[in-house]
Amino acid sequence: MLSRDSNAITRIAIIGVGQVGAALAYALILNSTAGELLLVDTKPDLRDGQVRDLSDVSYSCNSGTRVRAATHHEAGQCDVVVITAGSKSYRGRRYDTKKIFSNYSAGETTIQHMYQKVAIIQSITNAMKPFRSDTILLIVAHPVDLITSFAQEHSGLPASQVLGSGTFLDSVRLRGMLADKAGVCSYGSTISFKARLIGI
Numbered sequence: 001m002l003s004r005d006s007n008a009i010t011r012i013a014i015i016g017v018g019q020v021g022a023a024l025a026y027a028l029i030l031n032s033t034a035g036e037l038l039l040v041d042t043k044p045d046l047r048d049g050q051v052r053d054l055s056d057v058s059y060s061c062n063s064g065t066r067v068r069a070a071t072h073h074e075a076g077q078c079d080v081v082v083i084t085a086g087s088k089s090y091r092g093r094r095y096d097t098k099k100i101f102s103n104y105s106a107g108e109t110t111i112q113h114m115y116q117k118v119a120i121i122q123s124i125t126n127a128m129k130p131f132r133s134d135t136i137l138l139i140v141a142h143p144v145d146l147i148t149s150f151a152q153e154h155s156g157l158p159a160s161q162v163l164g165s166g167t168f169l170d171s172v173r174l175r176g177m178l179a180d181k182a183g184v185c186s187y188g189s190t191i192s193f194k195a196r197l198i199g200i
Contacts, residue, residue, distance in 0.1 A: 009035030013075035015124055016085030017041045017050045020140060024082060025050070029058050029065045038070035038078060041085075076128030082138045083151070085120060114143060121147055125154045140165045167197040 012034040014021045021039070028034055037054070041047035047069050054067045075081050121141070131137075137157055139148040148164030155162060175195045179185060 010080075011036045011038060011078040012080045012082065013038040013040060013070060013078040015040045015072070015075060015081065015083045015128075017047055018084065018086075021082075021084040022050055022054070024084065024140070025054050025067070026057060029054060029063045029067065030061060032064040034065055034079075037065050037067045038075055039067065040070050040072055040075050044069075072124065072127030076131045076135065078132070078135060080136045080138065081128065081131075082140060083121065083124060084140045085124060086117060086141045114146065117141065117143075117147060118150055121151050122154055125151060129155075131155055131157055135161065137162045138165070139163070140169075170197040171195065 010033070012028060014025055014037070017025065017039045018041075021041075025037055025039065028037055039047050039051055039054070041050075051067055051069050057063070058065050058067055121139075135157060137151060137155060139151055139162070141147050144164040144166060148162060152159050152162035174197050178195055
């Protein structure tokens with residue numbers, strides 16, 4: 001449990017319930033990591049479908065985690081907030097009333113795409129304000145260093161409470177690609193080699 005009060009229910013919110021957010025929610029449920037798991041997404045049908053499916057998982061494995069749909073403001077009051085939202089799931093959607101995010105098109109540059117992701121994080125953090133003072137914010141979006149730094153600055157939370165996933169996922173993918181190419185195992189107790197991506 002993450003809460004300091006032993007009688008309190010630990011609440012974790014996931015912003016963005018696409019593939020990464022759903023996989024994270026599934027792992028949290030299987031391990032009964034939180035008493036309550038709040039799912040937030042700009043696509044209500046996707047979010048509600050994930051709530052139903054993940055609730056079934058919780059019931060079937062006797063997890064102590066309750067799953068429910070939530071608002072951004074409710075998420076900002078959780079012990080931990082994980083932002084997995086990226087431009088793929090938010091393309092062309094109106095996130096705040098003043099800005100519409102364009103599609104990532106063939107003519108769009110990496111810099112333009114980066115600005116789009118920063119705008120998404122800005123809208124998300126604005127919608128969650130004010131944050132509970134001890135909320136931990138975890139960023140799982142690329143470019144992770146830039147997005148994490150921006151989220152820390154924009155959220156108003158101390159730097160010690162805003163974390164990025166770093167290059168963990170990139171390292172896992174690199175090991176997988178190298179293992180496939182070499183025809184060896186990249187997981188479990190029979191790991192043939194180790195690889196870590198230092199920067200991207």
